Amino acid sequence: MKAPSVIAAQVGKYTVLSIGVFIMVLPFIWMLSTSFKPSAEILTWPPEFIPRHFTMENFKTVFVTAPFVRFFFNSVLMAGVCTVSVLLTSSLAGYVFAKFKFPGRDFLFILVLATAMVPFETYMIPLYLSMVKLHVVNTFAGLVAPYLIMSYGIFFMRQNVIATIPDEIIDASRIDGASELTIFLKIIFPMLKGTAGALSIFAFMQTWAAFIWPLIITSSRDLWTMELGLGMFQYRFTVDLGPINAGSMLSILPVLAVFLLMRRNIVRGITMTGLKG
Amino acid sequence: MPPPFAFSRQGGRMNRMEYKKRVFAYSAILPVLAIFIFLRIMPIFQNFLYSFFNSTVVNPTNDFAGLQNYIDLFTDTLFLVSLRNTTLFAVCVTVFSVSIALFLALLLSGKTSLGGLYETLYFLPVITPMVPVAVVWKWIYDPTYGLLNYFLSWFGVKPLGWLVYPDLAIWSIIIMSVWKVIGYNMVIFLVGIREIPDSYIEAAMIDGANRLQIFRYVILPLLKPIFLFVMVISTINAYNVFTQVFIMTSGPQGAPGNAVRTLVFDIYENAFRYFKTGYAAAEAVILFLIVLALTVAQLKSGGKKE
Numbered sequence: 001m002k003a004p005s006v007i008a009a010q011v012g013k014y015t016v017l018s019i020g021v022f023i024m025v026l027p028f029i030w031m032l033s034t035s036f037k038p039s040a041e042i043l044t045w046p047p048e049f050i051p052r053h054f055t056m057e058n059f060k061t062v063f064v065t066a067p068f069v070r071f072f073f074n075s076v077l078m079a080g081v082c083t084v085s086v087l088l089t090s091s092l093a094g095y096v097f098a099k100f101k102f103p104g105r106d107f108l109f110i111l112v113l114a115t116a117m118v119p120f121e122t123y124m125i126p127l128y129l130s131m132v133k134l135h136v137v138n139t140f141a142g143l144v145a146p147y148l149i150m151s152y153g154i155f156f157m158r159q160n161v162i163a164t165i166p167d168e169i170i171d172a173s174r175i176d177g178a179s180e181l182t183i184f185l186k187i188i189f190p191m192l193k194g195t196a197g198a199l200s201i202f203a204f205m206q207t208w209a210a211f212i213w214p215l216i217i218t219s220s221r222d223l224w225t226m227e228l229g230l231g232m233f234q235y236r237f238t239v240d241l242g243p244i245n246a247g248s249m250l251s252i253l254p255v256l257a258v259f260l261l262m263r264r265n266i267v268r269g270i271t272m273t274g275l276k277g
Numbered sequence: 278m279p280p281p282f283a284f285s286r287q288g289g290r291m292n293r294m295e296y297k298k299r300v301f302a303y304s305a306i307l308p309v310l311a312i313f314i315f316l317r318i319m320p321i322f323q324n325f326l327y328s329f330f331n332s333t334v335v336n337p338t339n340d341f342a343g344l345q346n347y348i349d350l351f352t353d354t355l356f357l358v359s360l361r362n363t364t365l366f367a368v369c370v371t372v373f374s375v376s377i378a379l380f381l382a383l384l385l386s387g388k389t390s391l392g393g394l395y396e397t398l399y400f401l402p403v404i405t406p407m408v409p410v411a412v413v414w415k416w417i418y419d420p421t422y423g424l425l426n427y428f429l430s431w432f433g434v435k436p437l438g439w440l441v442y443p444d445l446a447i448w449s450i451i452i453m454s455v456w457k458v459i460g461y462n463m464v465i466f467l468v469g470i471r472e473i474p475d476s477y478i479e480a481a482m483i484d485g486a487n488r489l490q491i492f493r494y495v496i497l498p499l500l501k502p503i504f505l506f507v508m509v510i511s512t513i514n515a516y517n518v519f520t521q522v523f524i525m526t527s528g529p530q531g532a533p534g535n536a537v538r539t540l541v542f543d544i545y546e547n548a549f550r551y552f553k554t555g556y557a558a559a560e561a562v563i564l565f566l567i568v569l570a571l572t573v574a575q576l577k578s579g580g581k582k583e
């Protein structure tokens with residue numbers, strides 16, 4: 001038997017936690033609810049959570065009337081390209097930083113680590129001007145450029161190579177006559193699969209959520225990403241709450257799916273990287 | 278100095294292998310470094326450079342201005358308002374999100390059934406991109422049909438123009454931003470609290486300490502490095518606030534511009550709307566210095582602990 005005070009404390013604890021969860025989840029439920037409501041039911045008082053007449057009209061509007069298919073495709077393509085690039089550059093550089101000695105290595109590594117702490121917003125202007133010089137403003141190349149590498153990814157990979165791959169394995173393969181490239185591709189990379197998985201999730205999420213760079217680098221609607229499209233559409237058509245919430249649902253969906261599938265890795269990984277949404 | 282003959286037996290083969298290693302290392306790292314320099318190092322330094330020029334998009338370094346951009350900044354009301362708003366925003370988001378997160382982490386730290394589920398749900402806003410979240414919060418804040426005014430009406434509160442009243446607008450964005458980061462801070466605290474050995478807490482309990490005393494004298498001191506880390510990360514992220522401000526202040530239902538004008542928003546407008554590139558670069562330098570100061574403060578206090 002537990003003492004009454006212990007039970008009271010437990011009840012109090014779960015009440016507080018549940019109220020918290022309610023506040024955390026409520027905006028998502030509200031978004032979901034609004035996205036399935038016909039426009040006549042959206043602006044009502046009192047607000048209702050369950051739509052009286054479920055409708056897919058808002059999703060249809062988003063896809064048919066507004067070019068959100070295009071935006072979605074752009075986001076997928078952008079996040080895909082950047083994720084592959086981050087994975088490739090981070091694992092190569094991380095491996096070399098971890099297992100090879102060359103002059104200037106430690107200095108370069110500290111440089112990489114230091115830039116991981118510099119916010120993008122503080123150097124986006126010169127970056128934009130470089131894109132102007134290269135004539136890639138308002139092109140896909142310009143859109144993806146800043147996300148092709150991730151300083152933190154290099155650091156993350158290096159730490160994992162050091163922690164999980166013993167020198168003996170590499171040396172043994174060398175004695176067997178394997179080339180350095182074969183060692184990297186056939187031995188090192190497979191051993192880093194878990195780490196690579198975690199890193200690709202951050203890279204994907206970070207690129208998917210990007211907003212300020214797509215905003216400044218693109219001018220034609222054909223290049224807009226899901227996030228930018230949403231931002232622009234809510235700016236121009238504030239009253240169309242149904243479609244904008246349907247669009248929001250669609251932009252959350254891929255991220256949500258990945259999150260729920262790989263929850264443990266993500267929570268741990270994101271917490272370590274200091275990555276923001 | 279090792280005797281030279283130690284290497285001589287396999288010398289030729291080792292050198293060949295060393296040579297191959299070198300070739301691989303350089304050919305792997307140099308392209309990555311080149312991209313890295315072009316996309317990170319160069320812009321970071323160029324930003325300082327451009328801040329001393331009357332730069333334009335076409336000619337960033339044609340017209341040297343010395344410190345003029347910086348002097349102008351500190352007489353520019355919009356910049357000063359932005360700096361003040363951003364600082365208020367950063368301090369409030371950090372204080373509220375850190376204290377609520379710590380409280381929740383303490384509740385979740387023990388053996389809790391459904392603990393994993395709670396963690397997941399609190400983490401949901403963290404992984405969600407900012408734009409959709411800002412869109413729905415803007416709708417929640419709607420003065421006429423918004424959900425928040427509806428809930429408040431149960432307690433007899435008159436409808437408020439959350440994003441419309443200039444005094445209230447920044448607080449609305451603070452609330453939403455706190456909501457967004459609580460889960461992140463909470464998970465870091467949870468990691469820290471779970472690393473505290475049970476024996477410490479048991480020992481304190483045997484000595485007759487109550488819950489509050491255990492928190493104050495056992496948990497809090499051990500959590501100090503993590504606490505500082507969370508504070509600094511939160512503040513840095515908050516100083517870079519942009520997306521939610523852009524979404525929630527734009528359009529006819531949004532807040533009046535200057536009431537929630539923040540640093541990055543001001544940088545964005547100066548650089549990409551008015552094309553005052555050098556001036557905006559000077560603002561970005563100020564932001565950089567703020568972030569640098571915070572990072573150094575954290576490294577220093579963290580270094581003392583370890």
